Amino acid sequence: MKIAFVASEVFPYAKAGGLADVAGALPKELAKLGHDVKVFMPKYYQVNEYEYDLHYDRYIGEMPVRIGGHIQNTHVFHGYMPDSDVDIYFIHNPHYFHRPQIYTNDWDEDERFILFQKGVIEALQRMHWAPDIIHCNDWQTALIPLFIKDNYSWDKLFENTATLLTIHNIGYQGRFSPETLGRAEINGRYFYPGGPVEMDGGVNFLKAGIFFADMLNTVSPTYAKELLTPEFGAGLENYLRQRQNDFVGILNGVDYSIWNPETDKHIPYHYSIKNTSNKIKNKEFLLKQFNIKFNPDIPLIGIVSRLVAQKGFDIIADAINDLMSLKAQWIILGSGEQRYEDLFNTMAKYFPDKVGVYIGYNNELAHLIEAGADIFLMPSHYEPCGLNQIYSLKYGTVPVVRKTGGLADTVQDWNEYNAYGLDIGNGFSFYEYSGSALLHSVLRAINDFHNKPVWKKIQYNGMIKDYSWHHSAQEYNALYQRTYRK
Numbered sequence: 001m002k003i004a005f006v007a008s009e010v011f012p013y014a015k016a017g018g019l020a021d022v023a024g025a026l027p028k029e030l031a032k033l034g035h036d037v038k039v040f041m042p043k044y045y046q047v048n049e050y051e052y053d054l055h056y057d058r059y060i061g062e063m064p065v066r067i068g069g070h071i072q073n074t075h076v077f078h079g080y081m082p083d084s085d086v087d088i089y090f091i092h093n094p095h096y097f098h099r100p101q102i103y104t105n106d107w108d109e110d111e112r113f114i115l116f117q118k119g120v121i122e123a124l125q126r127m128h129w130a131p132d133i134i135h136c137n138d139w140q141t142a143l144i145p146l147f148i149k150d151n152y153s154w155d156k157l158f159e160n161t162a163t164l165l166t167i168h169n170i171g172y173q174g175r176f177s178p179e180t181l182g183r184a185e186i187n188g189r190y191f192y193p194g195g196p197v198e199m200d201g202g203v204n205f206l207k208a209g210i211f212f213a214d215m216l217n218t219v220s221p222t223y224a225k226e227l228l229t230p231e232f233g234a235g236l237e238n239y240l241r242q243r244q245n246d247f248v249g250i251l252n253g254v255d256y257s258i259w260n261p262e263t264d265k266h267i268p269y270h271y272s273i274k275n276t277s278n279k280i281k282n283k284e285f286l287l288k289q290f291n292i293k294f295n296p297d298i299p300l301i302g303i304v305s306r307l308v309a310q311k312g313f314d315i316i317a318d319a320i321n322d323l324m325s326l327k328a329q330w331i332i333l334g335s336g337e338q339r340y341e342d343l344f345n346t347m348a349k350y351f352p353d354k355v356g357v358y359i360g361y362n363n364e365l366a367h368l369i370e371a372g373a374d375i376f377l378m379p380s381h382y383e384p385c386g387l388n389q390i391y392s393l394k395y396g397t398v399p400v401v402r403k404t405g406g407l408a409d410t411v412q413d414w415n416e417y418n419a420y421g422l423d424i425g426n427g428f429s430f431y432e433y434s435g436s437a438l439l440h441s442v443l444r445a446i447n448d449f450h451n452k453p454v455w456k457k458i459q460y461n462g463m464i465k466d467y468s469w470h471h472s473a474q475e476y477n478a479l480y481q482r483t484y485r486k
């Protein structure tokens with residue numbers, strides 16, 4: 001099949017979170033299954049054409065894209081995804097995309113991604129390439145199904161094109177004022193209370209995607225169920241319910257060419273399930289970076305995360321005094337909301353001998369924490385899939401998570417499963433969203449950390465499991481067939 005894969009972030013070119021990891025890996029895996037895949041993303045300021053050998057696409061040439069009646073001259077760059085022959089196209093418009101961050105709170109954030117989406121469609125037209133499937137990801141791409149079915153329905157090129165929308169996180173919907181309707185040139189007949197693009201009086205990109213995409217999915221089976229409830233659906237649950245028959249959950253995979261302790265190019269000491277003895281050297285190395293004394297008998301707890309409420313930092317804050325009084329060390333990497341950055345900076349200041357904090361984005365350190373920590377903490381309020389806990393499993397770094405979304409699908413609680421006589425537990429999890437439940441699980445983990453045979457078994461259970469993309473890509477393959485048949 002011919003598949004256009006459209007995303008607002010793709011690793012290694014630009015990344016804010018897990019979407020980039022997915023968009024950097026799944027297309028290559030689909031190509032291995034024999035699909036003809038082309039990836040599309042914006043050419044942000046951060047995307048360096050020399051580093052990635054990208055070239056101005058002369059065949060496409062100058063491409064005027066209309067935003068609210070005004071013409072924006074746009075171009076396309078082309079390259080190949082690393083270690084593959086998968087084409088990647090970058091929609092180039094410096095006015096919109098040359099900004100310090102890939103996502104902004106600027107007044108024209110809507111226009112930036114309207115331009116991107118129209119740019120993708122216009123590029124397909126100029127390439128005369130009719131995809132069987134346009135695979136959209138999150139709100140930044142969720143108007144494409146509507147555009148294809150309405151604004152561009154005159155173009156026979158898309159006569160047989162079907163659309164799939166993957167929801168990576170319903171917390172981000174692309175909600176704007178009613179003026180956005182005109183900027184996107186969306187037909188006013190879709191904008192009425194309760195209508196396909198309207199929500200609370202404004203325009204909602206994700207809702208439009210839920211209405212117009214031929215098929216929908218999200219990134220884990222549990223989150224797919226959760227999204228149908230008011231607690232998790234963020235106001236869109238009823239619309240998802242209406243499309244329940246066209247909505248499935250497919251767990252994300254992992255790119256083990258990047259996240260694997262046997263070959264990871266960012267860690268100094270490699271190790272494997274057969275011989276984990278080097279793991280502790282990474283711990284020593286990691287602690288040294290933060291001037292924290294290495295002691296093999298003190299567990300090291302790692303956090304790598306966007307510092308936002310979704311990730312459970314409120315319950316960490318609630319339990320912070322108790323957590324800091326534990327005999328444990330902490331390395332925290334993240335950036336996001338000021339209040340959480342302040343919380344961790346304060347901890348590092350008061351407990352310099354046990355807490356190391358790095359505020360910012362640092363890919364190498366993210367790898368080093370996965371390798372060096374004993375325990376990985378991820379107490380998310382909600383988690384569509386979550387990749388870090390899956391990376392942790394592979395690195396023998398035992399995850400402590402809240403049982404929600406993809407965390408529930410990947411982490412089996414050691415005690416709970418043991419109680420059923422199954423020694424398949426690979427981590428620790430808790431259900432109640434509270435500081436005390438979190439603390440209780442961290443305590444259980446620390447306790448078992450000191451019981452070496454048990455700890456080895458928990459690590460083993462995590463490391464043995466294969467979460468590579470191969471399996472999930474087969475599921476997407478089946479979903480594409482289903483989408484196309486519709």
Ligand code: ADP
Nearest residue numbers: 017018305306334360361362363366386387388
């Ligand atoms: P989300 O997409 O919600 O942020 P995921 O667990 O799916 O959560 O993916 C997060 C990805 O972003 C992982 O690859 C993780 O290593 C990376 N990441 C998050 N914060 C940072 C950071 N501060 N520095 C480097 N990598 C980070």
Ligand code: GLC
Nearest residue numbers: 018019168219384385386387
């Ligand atoms: C989102 C979710 C995360 C998921 C990622 C990739 O950012 O928050 O849980 O793993 O998308 O699908």
